[in-house]
Amino acid sequence: MTLAAPTSLTVRRRAALAFLLVPPMAWLVVAYLGSLAVLLVSAFWTRNSFTGAVVRTFTGDNIARVVTDEVFRAVTLRTVGVALVVTVCCIVLAVPLGLYMAKVASPRMRLVLVVAVTTPLWASYLVKAYAWRMLLSPEGPLAWGTGYTPGYGLTATVITLTYLWLPYMIIPVFAAFERVPDSLIDASSDLGASDASTLRMVMAPLVFPGIVAGSIFTFSLSLGDYIAVQIVGGTTQLLGNVIYGQLVTANNQPLAAALSLIPLTAIVLYLLAMRRTGALENV
Amino acid sequence: MKSTVLRLGFTLAACAALVVACSSSQNGGGGEAPPKLEPLGALGNGEGELNLIAWAGYAENGSNDPTIDWVTPFEKESGCKVNVKVGNTSDEMVQLMRTGQYDGVSASGDASLRLIYAGDVSPVNTSLVPNYSTITPFLKDRPWNSVDGQMYGIPHGWGANLLMYNIADVTDAPDSWGAVFTDAGKYKGKVTAYDSPIYIADAALYLSKTKPELGIKDPYSLTSEQLDAAVELLKAQKENIGEYWSDYTKAVQAFESGTSVIGTTWQVIANLIGTDNKVQVNTVLPKEGATGWSDTWMVSSKAAHPNCMYKWMDWITSPEINAQVAEYFGEAPAQSKACDHTTEKDFCEIYHATDEKFAAQIHYWTTPQKQCVDGSGDNCTAYDEWVDKWQQIKG
Numbered sequence: 001m002t003l004a005a006p007t008s009l010t011v012r013r014r015a016a017l018a019f020l021l022v023p024p025m026a027w028l029v030v031a032y033l034g035s036l037a038v039l040l041v042s043a044f045w046t047r048n049s050f051t052g053a054v055v056r057t058f059t060g061d062n063i064a065r066v067v068t069d070e071v072f073r074a075v076t077l078r079t080v081g082v083a084l085v086v087t088v089c090c091i092v093l094a095v096p097l098g099l100y101m102a103k104v105a106s107p108r109m110r111l112v113l114v115v116a117v118t119t120p121l122w123a124s125y126l127v128k129a130y131a132w133r134m135l136l137s138p139e140g141p142l143a144w145g146t147g148y149t150p151g152y153g154l155t156a157t158v159i160t161l162t163y164l165w166l167p168y169m170i171i172p173v174f175a176a177f178e179r180v181p182d183s184l185i186d187a188s189s190d191l192g193a194s195d196a197s198t199l200r201m202v203m204a205p206l207v208f209p210g211i212v213a214g215s216i217f218t219f220s221l222s223l224g225d226y227i228a229v230q231i232v233g234g235t236t237q238l239l240g241n242v243i244y245g246q247l248v249t250a251n252n253q254p255l256a257a258a259l260s261l262i263p264l265t266a267i268v269l270y271l272l273a274m275r276r277t278g279a280l281e282n283v
Numbered sequence: 284m285k286s287t288v289l290r291l292g293f294t295l296a297a298c299a300a301l302v303v304a305c306s307s308s309q310n311g312g313g314g315e316a317p318p319k320l321e322p323l324g325a326l327g328n329g330e331g332e333l334n335l336i337a338w339a340g341y342a343e344n345g346s347n348d349p350t351i352d353w354v355t356p357f358e359k360e361s362g363c364k365v366n367v368k369v370g371n372t373s374d375e376m377v378q379l380m381r382t383g384q385y386d387g388v389s390a391s392g393d394a395s396l397r398l399i400y401a402g403d404v405s406p407v408n409t410s411l412v413p414n415y416s417t418i419t420p421f422l423k424d425r426p427w428n429s430v431d432g433q434m435y436g437i438p439h440g441w442g443a444n445l446l447m448y449n450i451a452d453v454t455d456a457p458d459s460w461g462a463v464f465t466d467a468g469k470y471k472g473k474v475t476a477y478d479s480p481i482y483i484a485d486a487a488l489y490l491s492k493t494k495p496e497l498g499i500k501d502p503y504s505l506t507s508e509q510l511d512a513a514v515e516l517l518k519a520q521k522e523n524i525g526e527y528w529s530d531y532t533k534a535v536q537a538f539e540s541g542t543s544v545i546g547t548t549w550q551v552i553a554n555l556i557g558t559d560n561k562v563q564v565n566t567v568l569p570k571e572g573a574t575g576w577s578d579t580w581m582v583s584s585k586a587a588h589p590n591c592m593y594k595w596m597d598w599i600t601s602p603e604i605n606a607q608v609a610e611y612f613g614e615a616p617a618q619s620k621a622c623d624h625t626t627e628k629d630f631c632e633i634y635h636a637t638d639e640k641f642a643a644q645i646h647y648w649t650t651p652q653k654q655c656v657d658g659s660g661d662n663c664t665a666y667d668e669w670v671d672k673w674q675q676i677k678g
Contacts, residue, residue: 053381053401071674071675071678075674075678133536134540137540137541137542138540138541138542139540139541140540151472151525152525152526152542231533233526234524234525235521235524235525235526235527235677237674237677241677242674245670245673245674246670246674248372248374248375249374249479249670250374250480250666250667250670250671251374251377251378251667252667252670
């Protein structure tokens with residue numbers, strides 16, 4: 001009798017736990033990992049070149065083409081470059097702002113800034129991208145006000161993507177700065193460290209995981225983007241456009257699947273590199 | 284460490300098993316002849332429902348503009364409830380039709396042949412569509428809507444890709460595609476072009492007139508050397524391109540904002556720019572001729588509601604309705620009698636709807652195939668090569 005009660009409790013707990021965990025786990029395995037598996041598999045298939053119907057015969061040609069084709073290589077380098085530049089721009093903008101918001105601003109000012117940073121997230125992606133298209137146009141407000149506009153192209157793409165993903169960088173960086181106890185900063189300055197040294201030796205290591213978390217967002221979002229570049233990119237094409245072209249225009253699903261392994265690999269490599277820095281251990 | 288290696292090994296083995304298990308040695312259909320399918324023999328009663336894939340503006344039910352509605356009257360008359368799925372590109376339409384969930388599609392010439400040869404659409408018994416008899420004759424039995432004299436659809440309307448320029452910036456009234464190819468440097472950074480592999484045909488058409496030694500006869504039937512020549516021309520053109528367009532609203536905005544001053548266009552775009560009067564543009568059919576598009580309503584081979592689809596094809600090509608669609612979209616109606624029903628009296632003149640000479644100068648979008656579409660041989664380049672080349676051009 002004394003043993004039965006805990007057992008039934010355990011069983012019930014386990015049942016409850018299973019009930020709670022099965023839907024998200026099923027989602028993760030079936031929808032998320034399942035679709036990745038389908039992607040991986042279809043990269044090894046081929047297709048009828050005229051009608052575009054997928055033919056399920058095993059071939060390594062798609063992978064070989066993705067690795068050797070010059071166009072794909074150039075586009076990959078350009079896309080990874082854009083993603084890195086956007087990430088760096090976001091860090092450069094977000095760190096001072098995050099520091100100001102967390103440690104300097106008055107509570108009222110902080111609230112205003114948090115609202116200002118997050119409000120653009122309420123507007124649609126397309127609206128924001130088209131707003132930049134207007135702003136950067138040759139006879140647009142920027143050219144009218146300053147006499148200079150970069151015009152549509154890679155620069156415009158980097159500017160627009162930086163604008164679009166900046167909140168995803170500011171919020172984790174701001175949160176990381178806020179978690180740094182004021183006592184550590186006081187102690188550092190009591191021990192005679194200059195503000196710059198405090199920033200470099202006390203704040204930076206503590207905030208770094210926040211920057212890494214933000215950079216994962218900005219890097220992966222930039223890597224997959226293909227719409228902003230169509231709106232402000234002029235003649236530029238990124239990896240997303242090439243994949244879209246192969247999937248929808250050429251109707252070549254296997255090659256598109258093989259191509260989409262590139263950003264997947266890039267993200268995995270980026271995560272591994274970040275893991276080596278130790279930043280992911282306490283996020 | 285050992286367990287990591289072991290785990291990795293298991294994962295790889297599982298992936299390999301997955302790949303092999305899902306692959307089989309089945310082969311897709313060839314590309315030589317379309318599968319043998321029988322057209323509908325006799326028209327029965329409507330099935331009460333109709334699922335369509337259409338270009339935006341082709342099947343309006345009043346939800347975009349209450350005064351633009353030819354679907355509701357059709358539903359009342361035929362008893363077929365219409366569900367419309369808008370296709371954004373020819374390629375998307377091909378993919379949607381492949382699902383077999385739709386009864387019909389308004390296919391452009393660069394989609395129609397792919398649908399026919401894949402067996403996705405059935406031949407059409409034109410005697411069951413009374414309005415077919417008065418369709419403009421030069422749209423019947425063409426390479427993009429028929430095979431061996433068998434029609435695979437009912438023509439809907441057509442238009443030409445024209446050369447448009449801003450008359451304030453381009454003052455020498457160009458009448459040749461050379462303005463966007465060899466002379467494009469004059470408007471460096473302000474030239475625009477259509478963002479699709481099918482645009483290679485525009486370059487090929489220009490080369491067929493300016494470089495006869497290449498021997499290009501049909502812009503959709505290019506050998507590898509001819510394709511490379513067109514690609515070279517387009518790579519040189521890219522240096523002067525400000526941006527490409529495929530969304531027509533983007534093209535309107537680019538001309539209105541001064542981003543683009545010259546490039547290829549559709550008449551509807553010029554009309555939309557004209558209504559705002561922000562900038563003055565002119566369109567011209569260059570002396571080399573032009574590429575164009577000609578749309579055809581086709582019946583799915585797996586149609587669940589074929590009778591409703593036949594009723595729809597007759598409805599959409601009836602004089603009043605075809606006039607309404609053509610005016611709303613900005614294209615030449617396929618129905619010759621539609622010209623009597625347009626609200627704008629000179630509509631058919633603006634769009635050259637019954638002008639066979641104008642229509643003959645247009646090289647309609649056709650899917651390039653290995654088997655040359657003009658029948659000149661079997662050493663032509665197929666559409667997927669065009670797609671690869673287009674990606675190379677854009678770099």
